[in-house]
Amino acid sequence: MLTTLATTAVVAHAGPWAAGWGWAFFLIPIFWILVIGLIIFLVTRGRRRAWANGDYGPPWARGASAELTLAERFAKGDIDETEYRARLEVLRANRPNA
Incomplete structure (x- = not known):
């Protein structure tokens, strides 16, 4: 009985990692890579759009x-x-x- 209680306690405190969710550990870095990539994409897209409209850069580069x-x-x-x-x-x- 002591062995059963010890095993149950270890499994209960180990969380989802002991229950076969070990692959979820890789989702965290993938999530942050996607978030950072999205931020970089949006910033560069905004700069390209501003540059194409002539609103970005010094006056001589803006077409003035x-x-x-x-x-x-x-x-x-x-x-x-x-x-x-x-x-x-x-x-x-x-x-x-x-």
């Missing part, structure tokens, strides 16, 4: 050119038409690949 900035200032009313045309002419004359 001097001509666009000048056009925005003209549209806001910061500069008048004569100043806009004069500055635009200077910008176009000084292009590196003109």
Whole structure:
């Protein structure tokens, strides 16, 4: 009877590992690998989408050119038409690949 009680106590305290659930030990690392992989996927996907939309990186990499900035200032009313045309002419004359 003492042997039966001892065996029952060991099996009861050993948990699911003694009952044939030893393979479940491998699910924990697989779960965390999948979670970390999902986080990396979502971050890179967001960066790619932002880069494709032109919202990521420094202004010269986002596609903001001097001509666009000048056009925005003209549209806001910061500069008048004569100043806009004069500055635009200077910008176009000084292009590196003109």
